[in-house]
């Protein structure tokens with residue numbers, strides 16, 4: 001399933017173009033820099049998997065793209081969607097884009113539907129919000145159509161949310177996002193709350209999106225198996241930064257960034273004997289470590305890593321990686337490539 | 352698949368059946384409360400005012416010499432036959448108190464609740480929507496003040512201003528004596544009777560008399576409503592389906608009303624039943640302050656007369672009202688919330 005789409009030429013105009021996006025939350029302890037200088041493009045029909053440990057800023061990035069950040073969060077940079085910078089758009093214009101252009105699928109299907117409203121009311125409300133002149137019959141037909149594609153029978157159209165299982169509710173949420181055929185969807189851990197069989201079913205539906213709807217999808221997950229199955233490209237996030245991104249097959253076959261490599265090693269597979277995990281935890285984003293944010297945990301850390309921010313470099317195939325192992329050698333001071341002393345690692349770890 | 356068990360009809364029937372044990376428990380409590388008072392009701396009310404043999408005769412006639420279980424049985428069976436007894440001190444059937452004074456309390460509390468809904472819901476919504484803004488702070492202070500200020504104090508201040516200084520509003524009774532004499536009592540709800548008689552002048556007179564007592568009681572409840580609406584709407588505004596609605600581009604107005612407010616009505620309505628007691632209690636204070644001829648002022652009067660039969664009768668009415676109100680609230684809740692099913 002990782003085959004790149006043949007029918008979408010790679011030179012198609014990106015539907016979404018993110019440049020140097022920063023998002024931070026104001027807290028008593030100071031700003032939490034949850035997204036720190038993220039840039040990427042997404043083309044129509046393309047699926048980008050966003051992976052990384054919990055707390056690395058994946059959800060913040062996904063919400064930030066749709067302007068769904070809580071009060072007290074600030075965003076800066078550029079989110080260009082079909083030519084408009086969403087960060088400068090008015091609230092009303094964003095409302096108009098959410099639904100028909102930008103969609104969101106959340107992690108918790110059980111609480112995302114209004115318990116007092118029938119499924120039909122959710123659909124009719126959504127359609128009427130964006131197509132005020134739509135007739136009741138037309139709204140009904142389109143909703144039932146979309147639901148049927150997700151495997152929800154028309155007989156359940158007027159049921160209430162509590163009459164469905166978690167997996168069915170997630171399929172309803174997906175149908176609710178798809179009924180307006182948005183150009184771009186963020187799916188934030190859409191299967192984390194579901195059991196494995198249901199998960200596989202949802203992932204198949206999402207993987208089919210690009211074929212049936214030509215929708216660009218940002219699929220957030222901490223499950224690398226899902227990325228391998230459903231995504232064209234993968235982006236690895238650590239401490240608010242994209243540390244590596246590129247073609248999913250290429251990155252999985254040959255991870256360049258030590259964090260990507262460690263992440264891949266820590267996933268369970270048939271070959272794995274014993275469970276590998278990355279020691280330590282992602283850093284506190286109020287006071288992240290200097291230089292490479294991963295250096296306190298990196299087995300390959302060098303002296304330069306604790307001193308200078310890594311510079312992203314691009315390979316011929318279009319992958320990017322931000323790590324001094326691959327960085328421009330001329331930017332490293334003399335002696336910078338020496339291994340970082342072991343004590344330093346543990347000291348930094350405790351800091 | 353989640354359970355698709357009960358239907359609305361099934362819920363309503365079961366809930367209706369639950370009224371029987373509800374009534375039974377509350378009536379038992381009323382009976383016990385009044386029987387722990389020392390002495391019998393006849394001697395308590397009339398002791399020293401009648402010769403001992405007359406007291407004994409009335410005691411026996413009232414059944415107060417019977418064993419306690421028999422008295423209990425008699426009390427229950429009389430209530431179920433609609434016979435609440437007769438007062439000792441002035442020989443008045445308690446059903447008459449229910450009809451005449453109950454009607455006065457009904458108009459007072461209904462209007463007070465309407466006042467509280469009309470003020471409390473919009474203010475609570477605004478406070479929740481603009482939480483932690485200066486508007487929220489002002490509304491919360493208003494809510495605390497209206498709840499904390501003693502009813503009689505607010506009432507007396509209102510009387511001083513609107514009756515004394517400005518002379519706009521009358522300060523006692525349901526209507527002026529002439530209006531009371533001319534309007535034929537049909538329902539005993541004065542405003543309704545005035546309308547039935549087509550007597551506009553008396554109707555306006557009745558409204559003027561109702562304004563201060565109803566607002567004084569209404570403000571007390573308003574404070575509670577503001578808090579309840581504010582807390583619950585603030586909660587639902589943070590709920591996941593509200594964010595999901597925003598993510599679908601539903602307009603903010605609709606998000607606030609259709610999603611946040613409507614869902615906040617579920618916990619709000621649920622605790623409304625508890626407010627019924629507050630409302631009846633507040634009504635007693637408002638009625639005594641404004642000499643409003645309702646159940647509450649009658650209760651106070653009969654307590655002072657040590658007329659325990661009257662007190663027991665009025666308490667029985669209160670108990671039945673509480674059962675009725677909680678039934679009504681559960682019905683309303685079942686219609687709002689499809690998950691409320693057995």
Ligand SMILES: Nc1ncnc2c1ncn2[C@@H]1O[C@H](COP(=O)(O)OP(=O)(O)O)[C@@H](O)[C@H]1O
Nearest residue numbers: 025032034053054055056057058059060070285
């Ligand atoms: N509303 C918030 N206020 C303050 N900090 C937040 C808030 N939401 C998330 N964070 C912080 O931002 C960082 C990134 O969180 P998140 O985007 O949820 O990460 P992920 O989805 O990768 O687990 C975490 O350190 C988290 O504690």
Ligand code: SF4
Nearest residue numbers: 292295298305323324
């Ligand atoms: S920059 Fe240095 S510390 Fe960071 S991942 Fe690369 S080698 Fe490790």
Ligand SMILES: [Mg+2]
Nearest residue numbers: 058059060189
């Ligand atoms: Mg997350």
